[in-house]
Amino acid sequence: MASALGRTMFSWLTAWSILVAFVSLNVQRAAAADNTRWIQYTGNDGTVWLDDDRRPSLYTQDYGDCQGDSLINVTRFDAAYYKDNMTVLFHLEGHSALTNESLMLYIGVYAYGESRFNLTFNPCVANINSLCPINSSIPINANGIIPVAPSDVANIPSIALTIPDFEGMAVLRIFANSTESQIACFSAVVTNGASFSHPSAVASVLGVFAVIALISSIATSIYGQNVPEMRTHYAHSVSMLVVFAVYHHIFFTGGLSMNWPSVLVAFWSNYAWSAGIIYNRNMQNTINQFIGSNRGNISMIGAAPNGENAVGLGGGYQITQIYKRATSATLESYGGVLKRQAAEPTNTTSGTAQFSWYGRPVLPGLPLPGNYSGFAGTLAELNIPASNAFMTGLFWYLIFVACLLGSLILLKWSIEALAACHIVKTTRLGYFRKHWLWFAGAAVLRTCYIAFFMMMFLTMFQFTLGGAHGVKALAAVILSLFLVIMLAISALAIWYRTKSEPLPEILDQASQGSEGSEKTGNSAWYKISFKKAPENPDARPKTTWWRKHLPNLGSGRVHPHDDENYTIKFGWLASRFRRSKWWFFSVWLIYELVRAAFYGGAAGHALVQVFGLLAWEIIAFVTVLFMRPFESNRLNLIMVYFLGFSKVATVALASAFDARFRLDRIITTVIGVVIIVIQGILTICLFIAIVLGAISSYMSITRYSETIKPRSWFKPRTRYFSHIDYKATDRPKPPPPPPPPEPERPKEPYFAVSSVRRELKIEDEDPENQIPEVSMSPRASADMEKHFNRSRTTSMLSRTSMSNLPYGARPHRSSWSTRDFQSLDLDQGLNPMHARMSTESIRDAPSRNRAASLRGQSRTGTPIGDVADTPNGSEAPAIRRGHRRSTSTPLGPKRNSSTVAEEKEHDPDNIPSEP
DSSP states (O other), X not given: OHHHHHHHHXXXXXXXXXXXXXXXXXXXXXXXXXXXXXXXXXETTEEEEEETTOOOSEEEEEEEESOTTOSEEEEEEEEEEXXXXXXXXXXXXXXXXXXXXXXXXXXXXXXXXXXXXXXXXXXXXXXXXXXXXXXXXXXXXXXXXXXXXXXXXXXSOGGGGTSTTOOEEEEEEEEETTTTEEEEEEEEEEEOSOOSOOIIIIIHHHHHHHHHXXXXXXXXXXXXXXXXXXXXXXXXXXXXXXXXXXXXXXXXXXXXXXBOOHHHHHHHGGGGGGGXXXXXHHHHHHHHHHHTTOOOOGGGGXXXXXXXXXXXXXGOOOHHHHHHHHHHOOGGGGTXXXXXXXXXXXXXXXXXXXXXXXXXXXXXXXXXXXXXXXXHHHHHTTTOOGGGHHHHHHHHHHHHHHHHHHHHHHHHHHHHHHHHTTOSOHHHHHHHHXXXXXXXXXXXXXXXXXXXXXXXXXXXXXXXXXXXXXXXXXXXXXXXXXXXXXXXXXXXXXXXXXXXXXXXXXXXXXHHTHHHHHHHXXXXXHHHTXXXXXXXXXXXXXXXXXXXXXXXXXXXXXXXXXXXXXXXHHHHHHTTBOGGGTTHHHHHHHHHHHHHIIIIXXXXXXXXXXXXXXXXHHHHHHHXXXXXXXXXXXXXXXXXIIHHHHHHHHHHHHGGGOGGGOOOHHHHHHHHHHHHHHHHHHHHHHXXXXXXXXXXXXXXXXXXXXXXXXGGGHHHHHHHHHHHHHHHHTOXXXXXXXXXXXXXXXXXXXXXXXXXXXXXXXXXXXXGGOOOOOOOOHHHHHHHHHHHHHHHHHHHTSXXXXXXXXXXXOOOOSOOOHHHHHHHHHHTTOOHHHHHHHHHHHHHSOHHHHHHHHHHHHHHSSOOOEEEEOTTSOEEEEOOTTOOOOOOOOSSOOOOHHHHHHHHHHOTTOOOOOO
């Protein structure tokens, strides 16, 4: 009853919430419709009504001062192009110390490095009273709408209105008529509103996947009953090192001193949070107070600083051309300037309208808008000056470490509460409950290991950029701490391997040879390091410098993965690597240190950065490809193959962005899109690996349960456990077993005669057995041979010729049995009755009539040959030489072989004779 009432109340509350949200949305839309101001436009397609506060096709955003000694201080500058009614809107506000000066204004729009639109006009002709002439007592407030013709904007391609991160720039130059010189310059970035930069959405998705990976990693590291088993499952979970290695690779690519396309800078801004580059106004104000006015020199990394004179901005200008055009073409050719009426502002400045899509002045220390050179241009997308990058990253790193420690403490007491309520089993989380302080310390050291490249790069970049002495001193301290602590711990972890307990069999060998070790005075590990004993027991083994001064990291001691003591102290470094590559963490530190030196230490030297880094990345990629250090196949796939390829390809493609190559900006944009595709695929592959890692971690924490939900995962879980047990051995996969052999077929009897040679016998010497030699012609000989082969083939098919005697030879046999003649008659096709009578008559008749009887039988049946007298008085059938055996149909009904065999079995005379 209570549950039904609860469901009913929940349904009513849900419906009521939906109704309230719908009503409030309609109210907001109605209020917005009431405040909307519509304008009428008549064109080729007729009269249309347009929202006055609509988003323009192209418009300016943040702006900066491109002349350090400008005589006019501009507080607002924006311009917009509306394609729907073919108008250009501009707005200018500010003040000046000039008392009375006539001016000339020049507005130029540049897209992808080329001039697309420009306009020169006299403010007096355009009815801009605050600038005609300029007076210090009158604030500058100029705004208007300029109608343009299709020919005026023909240079602006249609794709510029839809392509993400349109790379454009609007430059306003103000000239004094008295001196015909430039007295002010302001630059603003031009965009169409489409961008790859969506930190609130994309960065949130990246963060969610990182949290999933963190939870999966922690779950496998704290769950289990013994350390080696926990390490095995931990090695196959998602590594936070891999996750942040991918994120840092993508974002810190912008640290190269290249002239980046706008699409890349916008895409990289989604990954900035992983490097601690997160904009917060209060934090930036605090850092600005600490830094002061000394912000370093960003021009040394290729960026154009805000507030300094940029003579060649937008291709420069020619003062004679500007005044020549101003006298020949005025705003009257554009139809004059229409006064823009003030709409309802979202926020106001000096009492005039301020729309939501307008920009603001850039912060101090940022480059000019539209300039994306070097790491300063990458940070400008986030409104963070390059001078504040190190402090910003350090503060957010410390905040992350504090949050991680707080989460572990909260996790520990949550487990204690659940254990007190008997909700969780204490035996499976007992190790974490007992050593949770070790886990907290390992978590902090692990974050230092993951952030090693980030902090090395930011500190080295701060030294290269310069700036306040306090910031550089803090950067030196952080650099020393990270470098010394991480390298020292790495060396300690390798050295501590030599202090592991020897294997039991090694201890037995050492105890047997303890007397020899006492005589020589060598240490135990030194004696154990020799696997093969010398042939001469009295001779001492040869030792090299490496054996004397370097510890033996090979066999002879308990492996770090099997050593509980080692795993507790250094498992956060070595537990994810293979048994044969457990020391790879030290190699990775050296690799990241060299990368950071190229990125941060060589900043400002673009070619040295890109080509040196390319060579280093290729060497590292090939080396790691052969090593495949991780125990998990997923981590090897992401870290070795995908990440290694992405690093090499990105640096190789980025080499084309050097300003000295003067590559067309459209081509650079295409290359930038290719880099985005490569890094985007890498991110997607990482997401897939994180999801699979979360599933495998779930299987790992259910290893003590006989079932798993869903039940269809039971067989995959069994295969997964077999896989990790096999991978823990670090042995090559055995070849698949050979297919079972086919059963042997029974061998059939066969007989083949390749050659026949007859030896002379005693009876051949009788005169009547002499065969006269007959000479034959070659043709007759061939015919005879052909006839002989055919006759011999036929005789081989007869059971009577199953003998090793050649054709026509006389068998020499002591006696003949009844069975022999019966078998002979059956093979010749005789009737069984006739065959039995024939054999009986032959057996009972005198020997002198046996030949005649056989000769008569052969006339009534199938010819069986002649009877020849043997030397011992017995007779045997003999086939005439050259006689072809008859193939006539036998007498009597036709019977199959089974019938004949059955008759022979029931024949009383079918008794085998004695040999």
